[in-house]
Every structure is written in C-alpha cells, then in structure tokens.
Amino acid sequence: MAYKALYRTYRPTCFEEVAGQKHIVRTLQNAVLHDKIAHAYLFCGPRGTGKTSIAKIFAKLINCEQNNEKPCGVCPNCIAFQQGTHPDIIEIDAASNNGVDEVRELIEKVKYAPMLGKYKIYIIDEVHMMSAGAFNALLKTIEEPPAHVIFIFATTDPHKVLPTILSRCQRYDFTKVGMKDMLEAMKRILDKEKINYEENALRLICQLADGGMRDALSILDQVIAYAQDDIQTEHVNDIYGIITTDEKIQLLEMVGKKQVSELMSKVNDLNNRGIDLKRTTMELIEILKETIIHDYTHDVNLLQICTEDQIAKAKIDKTTKARLKMIDMLIEAYDKYRFSSSVSSYFEVCLLNMMQEESDVPVYQAPKETTFILDEVPVKRMNEPEDVKSIRIEKPKPEVKEEIKIEIEEPIINKKVQRGLENSYVIRLLVGANKKNKADDMQKLKYLSEYYMNPHWAKYANLLRDSKLVASGDSYMVVAVDNQAMANEINELDSNNEFGDFMEVLLQKKKKVFGITSSQQTAVIQEFVRLQKLGELPEPVSFDDEINQVELVTNLFGEGNVTITED
Numbered sequence: 001m002a003y004k005a006l007y008r009t010y011r012p013t014c015f016e017e018v019a020g021q022k023h024i025v026r027t028l029q030n031a032v033l034h035d036k037i038a039h040a041y042l043f044c045g046p047r048g049t050g051k052t053s054i055a056k057i058f059a060k061l062i063n064c065e066q067n068n069e070k071p072c073g074v075c076p077n078c079i080a081f082q083q084g085t086h087p088d089i090i091e092i093d094a095a096s097n098n099g100v101d102e103v104r105e106l107i108e109k110v111k112y113a114p115m116l117g118k119y120k121i122y123i124i125d126e127v128h129m130m131s132a133g134a135f136n137a138l139l140k141t142i143e144e145p146p147a148h149v150i151f152i153f154a155t156t157d158p159h160k161v162l163p164t165i166l167s168r169c170q171r172y173d174f175t176k177v178g179m180k181d182m183l184e185a186m187k188r189i190l191d192k193e194k195i196n197y198e199e200n201a202l203r204l205i206c207q208l209a210d211g212g213m214r215d216a217l218s219i220l221d222q223v224i225a226y227a228q229d230d231i232q233t234e235h236v237n238d239i240y241g242i243i244t245t246d247e248k249i250q251l252l253e254m255v256g257k258k259q260v261s262e263l264m265s266k267v268n269d270l271n272n273r274g275i276d277l278k279r280t281t282m283e284l285i286e287i288l289k290e291t292i293i294h295d296y297t298h299d300v301n302l303l304q305i306c307t308e309d310q311i312a313k314a315k316i317d318k319t320t321k322a323r324l325k326m327i328d329m330l331i332e333a334y335d336k337y338r339f340s341s342s343v344s345s346y347f348e349v350c351l352l353n354m355m356q357e358e359s360d361v362p363v364y365q366a367p368k369e370t371t372f373i374l375d376e377v378p379v380k381r382m383n384e385p386e387d388v389k390s391i392r393i394e395k396p397k398p399e400v401k402e403e404i405k406i407e408i409e410e411p412i413i414n415k416k417v418q419r420g421l422e423n424s425y426v427i428r429l430l431v432g433a434n435k436k437n438k439a440d441d442m443q444k445l446k447y448l449s450e451y452y453m454n455p456h457w458a459k460y461a462n463l464l465r466d467s468k469l470v471a472s473g474d475s476y477m478v479v480a481v482d483n484q485a486m487a488n489e490i491n492e493l494d495s496n497n498e499f500g501d502f503m504e505v506l507l508q509k510k511k512k513v514f515g516i517t518s519s520q521q522t523a524v525i526q527e528f529v530r531l532q533k534l535g536e537l538p539e540p541v542s543f544d545d546e547i548n549q550v551e552l553v554t555n556l557f558g559e560g561n562v563t564i565t566e567d
C-alpha cells in the first residue's frame with residue numbers, strides 16, 4: 001500500500017482533533033447551539049493552523065440535523081459530508097480559481113436553494129488570491145446574501161482581502177499552535193501508529209514547525225522514514241542539522257562564564273555540522289525572551305521552548321535588563337547576516353559582545369594564542385577585555401573598479417550584488433512575459449510550501465516564501481519581495497545558477513528568477529503602461545545567446561563595475 005502522508009491521514013475530522021484554537025472552536029459551537037450563525041466568516045492565520053479543517057467541521061456541524069455542539073455523524077447530511085458528496089458544502093481554492101468566470105458561476109448557483117442541508121456553504125480557501133474582478137463579483141453576493149448561504153473564507157493574508165469584504169465578515173484570528181497542543185497531537189498520532197519516541201525529539205520538531213501543525217506532521221513523516229519505529233533526538237538532528245535546546249543554553253552559559261575558547265570551538269563545531277546559524281540566532285532570541293517572560297510571571301505554563309530546569313540555566317545569572325540587551329545584540333547581528341558572506345563571523349562577534357553585558361567579574365584573561373579570524377579580514381588578537389568590545393568586522397577598502405571574470409557558459413559571480421535590477425531591464429522582462437506562463441507558474445508555486453522544511457531546497461523555497469509573482473516569461477519569472485536585500489539575495493543566487501535546479505524541481509522547468517522590490521514593481525508597472533500607450537515598449541530580453549548573458553550580468557552589477565576578461 002502506498003504510504004499516505006500523516007497530515008492527510010490525520011486531517012482532523014472533529015473539533016477535538018484540531019490542535020489548539022480552542023477559543024475559536026468554542027465560539028463557533030455556541031453560534032450553532034444558539035442559532036446565531038453569520039453569513040460570512042473570515043478565518044485568518046498562519047499556514048497549517050487549522051483554518052480549513054475547522055471550516056470543514058464547522059460546515060458539517062451547521063448542516064447536521066441534530067442541533068448539537070458536535071456533528072452527529074449519522075444523519076444523512078453528516079454521512080454525505082463524510083463521503084465527500086455533500087451537494088451543499090462547496091470548497092473552492094481561490095489560488096487556482098482566481099478568475100471572474102469561476103466566481104460568476106459560483107454566484108449563478110448561489111441563488112438556488114440547498115439540496116440536502118439547511119444551508120449552502122461555500123468554503124473559499126486562500127481568498128486573498130482572488131483577482132480584483134472576482135472579488136467585486138463576489139462582493140455583490142456578500143452584500144445581500146440569500147438567507148440559505150454561508151461563506152467561510154480562509155486566508156493567510158488578511159491585509160490583501162478587500163476592506164469591503166472584511167467589514168462584512170465575522171473575523172477569527174487563528175494563532176500558531178503552541179508547543180503543548182502540538183506535542184499532544186503528535187503523541188496521539190505516534191501512539192496510534194505504534195511508534196516509540198523521545199519527548200525531546202518531538203520538542204525539536206515543534207521548534208522546526210514554528211506553530212504550523214501541518215509542517216510538524218510533514219517533518220514527523222520525514223523523521224519516521226529515517227528512524228522507523230523509534231524516534232530519537234539525534235535522528236531529528238541528523239536530518240535537519242539542528243541544535244538542541246540544551247546546546248543553545250550551553251552557548252548562553254559559555255557567554256555567561258566568558259569561556260571564549262570553548263565558545264569559539266562550539267561555534268566551529270556547529271558550523272561543521274552544517275547548523276544554520278541564522279536560525280540559531282533567532283532561537284537564542286526566543287530562549288532569552290522566554291527567560292524574561294519567566295522573570296516577570298514565574299509561570300511555567302507560559303514556557304514554550306524550555307523546561308523549568310532549562311529556563312533557570314538560560315538566565316545565566318544576568319539581570320533582566322542585561323538579557324534584554326543581549327536580545328538587541330542578537331537582533332542586530334541577524335539583520336547584518338543579510339549583507340554578509342560569513343554569518344559565523346558575525347555570530348561569533350555578537351556572542352563576544354554579549355559577554356560584556358553587565359558582568360560582575362570584569363577581568364577576563366584570554367589565552368594568548370586565541371585569535372579570531374574574521375573571514376578575509378585582518379586577524380585580530382585579543383589580549384585585553386577591551387579588545388573584545390572593539391572587535392568589528394572591517395570591510396576591505398572599496399576598489400575603484402571591480403573586476404569580475406565572466407565565463408559565458410556559466411557566469412561565476414562571487415561579488416555581492418549591491419543594487420537592484422535596472423527598471424529599464426525589468427520592463428524588458430515584462431515585455432517578454434505573458435499571462436499563460438504566469439498562470440502556469442502560479443499553479444506550481446502553490447506547492448512551494450512543501451519545500452520549506454526540505455533540507456535540500458529550504459533555502460530557495462523560504463526566499464520565495466513571501467514573494468509575489470509579478471510576471472513569467474518562457475525561461476524566467478520576476479518576483480516582488482519586501483526589501484532590496486532579499487531581492488539581491490535572489491538575484492545573486494540566480495546568477496550563481498543555484499535557483500535553476502530548484503525551479504526544475506518545483507516547476508518541472510528550468511527558469512531564472514529575478515527579484516525586485518514591491519515599490520519597484522509599482523514604478524515599473526506604471527512605466528510599462530506609459531510606454532505601452534505610446535507604443536514604445538522595448539524589445540524583450542532574450543536569454544538565448546551569449547551577448548545577452550553579458551547584458552544580464554552588466555545589469556546586475558552596473559556597467560562601470562564589469563570588465564570582461566577573455567580566456
């Protein structure tokens with residue numbers, strides 16, 4: 001028998017099986033019990049937090065013939081729903097049906113009375129993906145809905161939903177699933193599957209999943225495939241290259257005790273194990289945050305990451321104020337990673353700086369041989385504690401003209417892209433794009449989330465996570481992201497030919513990916529429309545010949561910075 005993914009097998013079929021969101025479930029149950037059902041609901045929240053599951057169970061409950069707080073499971077309505085054949089509960093995935101036509105069809109059918117149940121219930125998933133035209137068509141129905149119609153919208157992006165729709169919905173905000181609920185749900189499943197587990201391994205999975213139940217189960221699937229019927233902490237570590245909470249606390253303790261050489265060899269060790277130090281930085285912030293929450297509340301029930309014992313250690317005998325300052329330092333380091341080719345250097349410097357935070361014993365004599373090599377930066381020697389404070393990464397002096405060697409077959413570009421793509425170039429990319437390509441890519445991009453946790457592709461998938469597809473050509477796509485640093489990172493990876501393989505996996509087609517910022521997108525589209533009116537649109541970019549490879553690189557780096565050397 002083919003293996004069925006856990007999140008499919010254990011999709012909740014009743015409210016009790018939904019992890020977390022108890023407050024929402026309670027409210028919805030009461031609405032049904034007291035016959036106070038609204039005509040439109042909006043379920044907002046991060047992915048994998050149970051929006052669609054709850055929407056479905058709620059729909060089943062509304063149409064159940066027993067007016068109870070749970071669907072009875074035996075009436076004709078419940079049975080039809082369980083068989084997936086209920087004619088009045090209609091699920092629409094707006095991500096794939098974003099056209100006006102589909103919504104028109106929906107609205108056509110809205111006026112007919114329900115066939116089997118009391119209500120016709122439309123569950124519209126990813127409602128923010130609907131086109132503006134489709135939204136407007138829908139709006140008319142929501143303004144004056146027939147008495148027998150209920151809409152349940154679900155979205156990860158409520159700010160993209162039209163305000164006119166928002167104002168007509170009863171809104172429910174789904175929260176990330178907490179550690180406790182998630183652990184409970186995983187244990188229930190593992191017990192059913194008769195699989196042994198170490199509690200700490202499950203805690204690690206929770207951390208990786210970051211509040212998304214679906215993600216947690218996908219990770220669990222991978223771990224089971226690897227570990228078979230006995231899940232140990234080291235299995236999760238092996239697969240995901242992650243660092244345990246104890247290890248992270250150990251890092252903090254080394255900071256607290258100013259154990260410089262131990263700390264440096266620990267960071268080195270993490271690096272060798274392929275640990276993502278960016279993520280580790282974020283996790284140290286989370287742990288310190290938890291110590292501060294504990295300072296103020298002394299409530300162990302509020303702890304999501306640490307156990308009570310761990311929290312005591314994680315406080316590393318520092319004041320709340322000192323630990324808050326450390327959080328600031330870690331956040332600052334995290335910001336800098338975007339622009340750095342060596343995360344570990346910044347990470348080390350940050351930890352060293354943290355050592356200086358309100359220490360009671362100010363004198364620390366580092367061994368004479370301790371040196372810090374900061375990635376192509378002059379070697380510094382630390383003898384005095386003051387030096388620790390003054391260590392900064394020094395940027396090499398800018399050269400007047402940077403020489404980049406270009407090989408036409410595979411451009412090797414190791415220099416940082418300092419600025420974004422030229423508007424004129426992006427316009428030419430838009431000229432070469434078409435709607436069909438975009439629709440195709442959009443369809444495939446829906447599966448992006450399946451790669452967020454994939455050890456091999458996570459880097460690329462997560463970079464595209466919050467991006468918006470702007471346009472697609474035959475051999476490329478243009479995406480908009482929040483800031484220039486992210487756009488640059490995308491362009492840089494793409495020019496290193498790294499994105500192509502991921503695109504091949506995701507789209508079954510090799511494509512280049514160009515990143516621009518959202519504000520650039522607005523500017524470029526305005527200019528595109530202006531030129532189109534004037535009939536002055538430029539030629540599209542062609543990626544077929546050698547000359548254009550050069551043109552592409554010139555565009556990424558600016559003309560003055562590129563010299564082509566012939567081999």
Ligand SMILES: [Zn+2]
Pocket residue numbers: 063064065066071072073074075076077078079
């Ligand atoms: Zn029923």
